[in-house]
Amino acid sequence: MENINILLTYLRLNGWHMTSFPFYYKKFEYIVLFEDLNNLNLTNDDRYSVLLTFIDMSDINRRLTVKANSFCFKFNVVEFRKFFNIAYTENLGDVFQEFYEYFNKFIPTEANQNVTNEELQIIVNQLNRRDNDNNMCCYAVKRNPQINGKQCHRTIFNSEKCRRLKPALYIEFEHDDTISFCFREENELPVAEILKNFAHNEIKNIKLS
Known part of the structure; x- marks a missing residue:
């Protein structure tokens, strides 16, 4: 997922903390919030650089948040499978690798500033959570x-x-x-x-x- 590093570099060079982009998987539409972990007071883990929040656009209260780097996500396997409706198989490692390769295609290389009103509301709500x-x-x-x-x-x-x-x-x-x-x-x-x-x-x- 090399686009993670490219987008993160863009955010840091231009003074942004976060951006968003659409993601489609198994006929479901998600909005992904992409945040720079450096700005968040979370448990230190140098292996991960960004925080991703997947929001199901059919129910915006249905969310999954994971830490990520250009190689993988940090997640609970059962929770991840349930959220994305991934059936259990003996070769889940291959399934997740296919997911990463597919997801990378949706990650932009620059932050999109022309977001929809709905995305803007979601972003501002997240910023409000970060700033109380x-x-x-x-x-x-x-x-x-x-x-x-x-x-x-x-x-x-x-x-x-x-x-x-x-x-x-x-x-x-x-x-x-x-x-x-x-x-x-x-x-x-x-x-x-x-x-x-x-x-x-x-x-x-x-x-x-």
């Missing part, structure tokens, strides 16, 4: 504080959510990760208003310092 934030309406930006003399930085998940939902605002602060994007449940604000409010707060803080 369930909101989607951007209404402000804030300068992160220093704690015990150490500067706090925004997470890659916060960056990517804004990059996907409000790209014009993200561009304004792309190279300053001491600033985070703020989201709430409703009442999204226009970019111009967010920037105006931020400038006002910056001036106010300068006067108070």
Whole structure:
């Protein structure tokens, strides 16, 4: 599955944490979430570089998550077989190898930024899980504080959510990760208003310092 390394390299070079792509197997349609394991606080295992989440599009609550590298997946055999409706045979190793070769054909070499609204929702929901934030309406930006003399930085998940939902605002602060994007449940604000409010707060803080 050499495309895993190619796509992962693309994500890292372009500052993305994750992407998605469709996968079809045995007449079932899946959306695959492809995440960089380096950004996730999971058990260290240098053998694997990405986290794949297969989502059954006929029931988006039906999911299978596996660690992966360019050679194989890390999975529970019974769970994997059940999820993909793979019958038991004595040569399962060959079956899995055929699966890997087939799956590799679906892995793109670049992240697709023109995702459907449904895919975008799935991606943002996953980013929210990673960042413990369930909101989607951007209404402000804030300068992160220093704690015990150490500067706090925004997470890659916060960056990517804004990059996907409000790209014009993200561009304004792309190279300053001491600033985070703020989201709430409703009442999204226009970019111009967010920037105006931020400038006002910056001036106010300068006067108070």
